[in-house]
Amino acid sequence: MTTVLTSQVKRLVGELSIPGDKSISHRSVMFGAIAHGKTTVSNFLTGEDCLSTIACFRKLGVTIHQHEDKVEIIGKGFDGLVEPTERLDVGNSGTTIRLMLGILSGRPFYAALEGDSSIAKRPMTRVTNPLSQMGAVIDGRENGKFTPISIRGGNLEGFTYELPMASAQVKSAIILAGLQANGTTTVIEPSKTRDHTERMIRQFGGEVSVDGLKVSVTGGQTLQATHVHVPGDISSAAFFLVAGAIVPNSEVTMRNVGINPSRTGIIDVMLQMGASLHVSEEGKDAAEPVADLTITTSSLKGITIEGDMIPRLIDEIPIIALLATQANGTTVIKDAEELKVKETNRIDTVVNELKKLGASIEATDDGMIIHGGSKLHGGQVNSYGDHRIGMMLAIASLISSEEVTLENEEAISVSYPMFFSHLNKLIN
């Protein structure tokens, strides 16, 4: 679908309640399914990715009731999962397929997994290799590299694995397998990635040991059902943080946003660039910290973003690139090769689409260089089916001097179905 976006907006003012965190919503269903008893979830994200996770676990025999953002999962432990009679369709969701492979690797049955045309291009050996080493039998297209993937789980042996890339999905898949393995499983990360899986193991009464970049679990633990209140998604809030910073005379407040330190790179980077961003009313929402965020328009300066900062803001790089087009000076983003294996190659799509609107931006092997101070003009842009690219372009349009049309706008409902209604609330 093609849509005409709103351009030349004078100011954004108001308050938003940001929908639930996508990573935590996926995990709430998965942990609810492998725990014993009735897990209840509130503020669940009803984005398409999380609905795919619910659909897959129903096919694995789990009873799940969902009404809007309330979910109930009747868990019967790992042993309660049954062989699915149909393929498991993960839609557009990398988190669903990779974490689910971790769970299935210890189950004594066969399952086949597939997703959409974007999932078909995303690398799976990063999870299938370590899970095979632990004892699962996995195959897939092109010698196991891509979907469709088939898996027959089995008796797993714990091991120690050094992650070749900073990936919370791979870390989580191995930990979920480790919970079913003989002995101890240890994952060593190159940089700290989001730790929602580790936090959730504890929330469900399990044990996990974390020592710097080393995470270990012992197999055979029994997890107990609990209540999960999902905090607002900082990756969704990021679009309005940037919008509030670059649309003149704006002031936007977002309530109850998750501020887990493994996710707050966007806050650190915006403050370093000179954004007027205020973090208040900090509290702890069960296992995860939350806060209210207020952004007002300010002048910004270019910076370098690299190293351990990258995993802390990996999904925010498209919107940070837009922010950088409005800063004084140059912003350099390095060490972000992982962007090439997301819903699209996000180095290429960000650079190509922002160029169409007049940005001065170039791709590098591991990131991009953005020269600030660009006046954006109108044009026809495309999300290429990538929700974060679609939302970044909708925010770019707010400061464009002419009409911007967006192709494949529907991708946005993967992570933020109410994105346009929230945006319109701030415009009016």
Ligand SMILES: O=C(O)C1=C[C@@H](OP(=O)(O)O)[C@@H](O)[C@H](O)C1
């Ligand atoms: O574990 C998770 O919930 C996620 C981890 C990240 O992916 P990688 O692990 O591939 O970096 C992130 O990009 C994705 O949106 C969600």
Ligand SMILES: C=C(OP(=O)(O)O)C(=O)O
């Ligand atoms: C990369 C993302 O998600 P996933 O890997 O779950 O598809 C994302 O939401 O930006």
